[in-house]
Amino acid sequence: MKTSIIYNSYSGNTRSVAEAVHAACGGDLIEVISKEYSSKITAYTIGCYRASKGMCDPIEPETIDVTASDVIVIGTPVWAGRATPAINAAVAALEGCNGKKAVVFATCRNNGGESLLNVKKAVEGRGVTVVGEFVFDKTGIKDPERINAMIAAIKAAGTTS
Numbered sequence: 001m002k003t004s005i006i007y008n009s010y011s012g013n014t015r016s017v018a019e020a021v022h023a024a025c026g027g028d029l030i031e032v033i034s035k036e037y038s039s040k041i042t043a044y045t046i047g048c049y050r051a052s053k054g055m056c057d058p059i060e061p062e063t064i065d066v067t068a069s070d071v072i073v074i075g076t077p078v079w080a081g082r083a084t085p086a087i088n089a090a091v092a093a094l095e096g097c098n099g100k101k102a103v104v105f106a107t108c109r110n111n112g113g114e115s116l117l118n119v120k121k122a123v124e125g126r127g128v129t130v131v132g133e134f135v136f137d138k139t140g141i142k143d144p145e146r147i148n149a150m151i152a153a154i155k156a157a158g159t160t161s
């Protein structure tokens with residue numbers, strides 16, 4: 001099984017979960033970086049507005065080719081109850097994703113809101129089947145059992161047709 005782990009992270013929480021998945025599953029670890037926010041103030045004002053509207057940020061890398069992967073993992077921080085504009089852009093930037101499986105996750109302080117609903121809808125619009133959804137709040141991020149449950153779901157997705 002080959003996995004592409006695609007994530008955005010403003011303050012490191014989503015990165016730490018993505019890195020734990022990468023350590024367990026291998027594959028490509030792809031950090032998506034927004035070119036939009038120069039400060040925490042702009043993240044909370046412009047970023048939350050853009051997230052709440054489901055907008056896409058300009059990102060690096062501009063395209064994400066997952067042709068060689070069996071399973072796509074997508075992780076987003078929650079901003080204003082939604083996925084980040086960088087992750088919205090990452091889903092739009094996927095290449096070779098049609099027919100693949102995905103596990104999606106979000107990290108948040110205490111309320112995942114509609115973040116995964118929106119990511120799921122967007123990836124399904126790209127021809128991807130979402131087989132697992134996980135939300136990690138500030139306690140869950142530090143809980144190895146919760147992270148291992150997601151890793152098990154990712155591995156299962158790579159071994160079943």
Ligand SMILES: Cc1cc2nc3c(=O)[nH]c(=O)nc-3n(C[C@H](O)[C@H](O)[C@H](O)COP(=O)(O)O)c2cc1C
Nearest residue numbers: 009010011012013014077078080081108109110111
């Ligand atoms: C701009 C901004 C908006 C946020 N909005 C929410 C929110 O609506 N609900 C919530 O539970 N946490 C919210 N948070 C907290 C983050 O979702 C949480 O700390 C997350 O784990 C951060 O991931 P990261 O460290 O990978 O950036 C927000 C954080 C930022 C910076």
